Amino acid sequence: xxxxxxxxxxxxxxxxxxxxxxxxxxxxxxxxxxxxxxxxxxxxxxxxxxxxxxxxxxxxxxxxxxxxxxxxxxxxxxxxxxxxxxxxxxxxxxxxxxxxxxxxxxxxxxxxxxxxxxxxxxxxxxxxxxxxxxxxxxxxxxxxxxxxxxxxxxxxxxxxxxxxxxxxxxxxxxxxxxxxxxxxxxxxxxxxxxxxxxxxxxxxxxxxxxxxxxxxxxxxxxxxxxxxxxxxxxxxxxxxxxxxxxxxxxxxxxxxxxxxxxxxxxxxxxxxxxxxxxxxxxxxxxxxxxxxxxxxxxxxxxxxxxxxxxxxxxxxxxxxxxxxxxxxxxxx
Amino acid sequence: xxxxxxxxxxxxxxxxxxxxxxxxxxxxxxxxxxxxxxxxxxxxxxxxxxxxxxxxxxxxxxxxxxxxxxxxxxxxxxxxxxxxxxxxxxxxxxxxxxxxxxxxxxxxxxxxxxxxxxxxxxxxxxxxxxxxxxxxxxxxxxxxxxxxxxxxxxxxxxxxxxxxxxxxxxxxxxxxxxxxxxxxxxxxxxxxxxxxxxxxxxxxxxxxxxxxxxxxxxxxxxxxxxxxxxxxxxxxxxxxxxxxxxxxxxxxxxxxxxxxxxxxxxxxxxxxxxxxxxxxxxxxxxxxxxxxxxxxxxxxxxxxxxxxxxxxxxxxxxxxxxxxxxxxxxxxxxx
Ligand SMILES: Cc1ncc(C[n+]2csc(CCOP(=O)(O)OP(=O)(O)O)c2C)c(N)n1
Ligand SMILES: [Mg+2]
Numbered sequence: 001x002x003x004x005x006x007x008x009x010x011x012x013x014x015x016x017x018x019x020x021x022x023x024x025x026x027x028x029x030x031x032x033x034x035x036x037x038x039x040x041x042x043x044x045x046x047x048x049x050x051x052x053x054x055x056x057x058x059x060x061x062x063x064x065x066x067x068x069x070x071x072x073x074x075x076x077x078x079x080x081x082x083x084x085x086x087x088x089x090x091x092x093x094x095x096x097x098x099x100x101x102x103x104x105x106x107x108x109x110x111x112x113x114x115x116x117x118x119x120x121x122x123x124x125x126x127x128x129x130x131x132x133x134x135x136x137x138x139x140x141x142x143x144x145x146x147x148x149x150x151x152x153x154x155x156x157x158x159x160x161x162x163x164x165x166x167x168x169x170x171x172x173x174x175x176x177x178x179x180x181x182x183x184x185x186x187x188x189x190x191x192x193x194x195x196x197x198x199x200x201x202x203x204x205x206x207x208x209x210x211x212x213x214x215x216x217x218x219x220x221x222x223x224x225x226x227x228x229x230x231x232x233x234x235x236x237x238x239x240x241x242x243x244x245x246x247x248x249x250x251x252x253x254x255x256x257x258x259x260x261x262x263x264x265x266x267x268x269x270x271x272x273x274x275x276x277x278x279x280x281x282x283x284x285x286x287x288x289x290x291x292x293x294x295x296x297x298x299x300x301x302x303x304x305x306x307x308x309x310x311x312x313x314x315x316x317x318x319x320x321x322x323x324x325x326x327x328x329x330x331x332x
Numbered sequence: 333x334x335x336x337x338x339x340x341x342x343x344x345x346x347x348x349x350x351x352x353x354x355x356x357x358x359x360x361x362x363x364x365x366x367x368x369x370x371x372x373x374x375x376x377x378x379x380x381x382x383x384x385x386x387x388x389x390x391x392x393x394x395x396x397x398x399x400x401x402x403x404x405x406x407x408x409x410x411x412x413x414x415x416x417x418x419x420x421x422x423x424x425x426x427x428x429x430x431x432x433x434x435x436x437x438x439x440x441x442x443x444x445x446x447x448x449x450x451x452x453x454x455x456x457x458x459x460x461x462x463x464x465x466x467x468x469x470x471x472x473x474x475x476x477x478x479x480x481x482x483x484x485x486x487x488x489x490x491x492x493x494x495x496x497x498x499x500x501x502x503x504x505x506x507x508x509x510x511x512x513x514x515x516x517x518x519x520x521x522x523x524x525x526x527x528x529x530x531x532x533x534x535x536x537x538x539x540x541x542x543x544x545x546x547x548x549x550x551x552x553x554x555x556x557x558x559x560x561x562x563x564x565x566x567x568x569x570x571x572x573x574x575x576x577x578x579x580x581x582x583x584x585x586x587x588x589x590x591x592x593x594x595x596x597x598x599x600x601x602x603x604x605x606x607x608x609x610x611x612x613x614x615x616x617x618x619x620x621x622x623x624x625x626x627x628x629x630x631x632x633x634x635x636x637x638x639x640x641x642x643x644x645x646x647x648x649x650x651x652x653x654x655x656x657x658x659x660x661x662x663x664x665x666x667x
Contacts, residue, residue, distance in 0.1 A: 109446065
């Protein structure tokens with residue numbers, strides 16, 4: 001039996017292993033050392049690596065983000081810890097104008113190998129400024145890579161690959177999943193960015209889910225299976241680069257696709273994936289590609305309201321049923 | 333004409349060669365900028381560019397105190413820093429013209445010129461955008477036990493950006509080997525510095541416990557003497573430091589800023605050029621001290637002008653990047 005560890009432990013292990021392997025790797029952020037972050041993901045690292053490599057900063061996100069860019073350009077491999085994904089807005093200049101463009105603008109002479117680890121996910125009753133899923137914001141910027149682990153297994157393999165990548169990589173962990181366990185091998189492994197994973201095979205409908213939306217898709221698939229509908233579930237694992245080939249192959253196979261991502265639905269990840277499938281598999285589709293994102297509202301505090309804003313197993317399963325039944329074909 | 337005071341204690345190890353190189357570097361910046369301005373006026377350069385003319389003693393005084401392995405970050409007004417840190421004319425002009433032989437294969441242009449072989453981490457089109465990068469480079473040096481120093485150049489206008497105060501705080505907390513070099517040329521675009529900067533700029537650095545100095549940015553020896561001292565001390569772990577360099581830009585904010593009477597007078601410009609020109613002042617000092625003759629200086633000037641002219645015509649004839657380069661270098665490791 002393979003051991004099971006939490007997503008939090010998986011991230012911690014990945015970082016520790018890479019810091020042991022490569023002494024240019026260091027961590028920087030707020031309360032990352034003794035506190036091990038508010039989510040305790042990094043606990044124990046400062047004891048092993050010391051305060052020179054696990055660096056607590058003042059509350060100055062643009063400052064330490066910018067410093068990570070400079071350190072990366074000159075030979076280090078910083079891992080920036082951004083306490084909440086919502087704070088991405090504070091570091092946008094350093095991330096999108098500096099880190100993302102430096103390699104290109106220098107004609108390939110300068111590299112910015114850094115990891116920005118942060119989080120996403122609503123339903124923690126944390127209200128609008130601590131609940132956003134902002135992956136589309138950074139996925140829009142050429143030069144950045146964006147990974148979205150959907151379990152402890154992915155979290156470890158993607159983190160290790162991100163640390164070794166020569167580009168700025170943003171990793172979004174779902175803060176509701178830190179305590180979720182999954183089988184994670186003891187042996188070393190990496191998950192290359194840009195490789196989707198088929199989690200469940202099926203021939204009737206494809207459910208594409210990022211991060212914790214994988215659980216929503218798997219839940220829906222389970223329910224549909226009881227009704228005789230075979231859903232295929234795919235986790236893209238990184239959205240930049242995107243494993244378009246795997247997504248298209250599944251679309252060709254099932255002819256029906258639903259895309260689920262926790263970012264706001266408009267102008268987001270689901271729109272991008274749906275558009276690519278429409279462009280490249282249109283004549284193989286039996287129905288329009290459907291999308292589920294978060295509602296286009298700031299995340300409300302009240303639990304009765306907040307729960308309405310995120311995609312659910314019920315909604316995805318219901319849509320899949322209608323797709324398979326041919327109820328969503330508008331063409332005359 | 334104001335004169336540079338004779339420097340009684342010459343910097344240790346300095347000699348005629350060092351002085352002449354400093355002079356030559358200042359002349360090279362002036363010649364580069366004159367040529368770049370002409371390329372703009374002749375409509376042969378894409379886009380706009382910001383001239384460093386008048387501020388040469390700042391970049392040269394500081395960069396002559398640095399080793400090649402030391403790093404700098406530069407600004408939108410960055411040609412001077414690039415030349416002073418050791419760049420060559422041909423790849424610089426090629427970059428300005430978007431040619432493939434440019435330092436950044438034509439993808440950066442004037443406002444992003446970078447020359448990592450000489451430690452220039454790049455110009456930056458975001459005012460204040462490189463303050464984090466410079467401080468991070470210094471953090472890397474400290475973490476890796478390297479003894480290089482990073483100088484962060486920025487303008488008086490950039491002192492209004494919050495990032496400066498975030499990174500100075502951390503640099504001071506962690507004693508990082510970084511020198512913040514504020515080029516106070518009296519203007520932030522079309523606005524006088526006193527209208528955008530409350531209180532004292534030096535006092536802002538001092539509030540973090542950072543040793544801060546103001547220096548005449550037209551006096552290359554004064555700049556260089558101070559910079560050598562601070563660089564040596566930063567190398568020993570006594571940083572960070574802050575320098576405010578009082579200087580003046582001769583041209584408009586950018587090459588297209590021609591009619592500027594609404595924000596500064598012709599008399600003001602003439603006074604700086606006639607009495608505070610860093611090259612003239614240093615040239616006079618060199619001849620007075622017997623380091624060089626008028627003819628020596630003229631020889632340097634004409635050699636540099638010839639080099640610039642040759643580089644310009646080389647760059648004008650040079651090839652543009654192949655269109656296949658448009659998707660190249662978005663990601664490292666992918667060609
Ligand atoms: C963040 C940002 N805001 C505004 C601008 C437009 N801008 C370019 S240069 C400049 C003035 C900068 O003044 P200063 O820092 O004193 O540098 P100087 O041009 O005098 O060398 C401004 C406002 C910009 N490039 N970036
Ligand atoms: Mg200015």
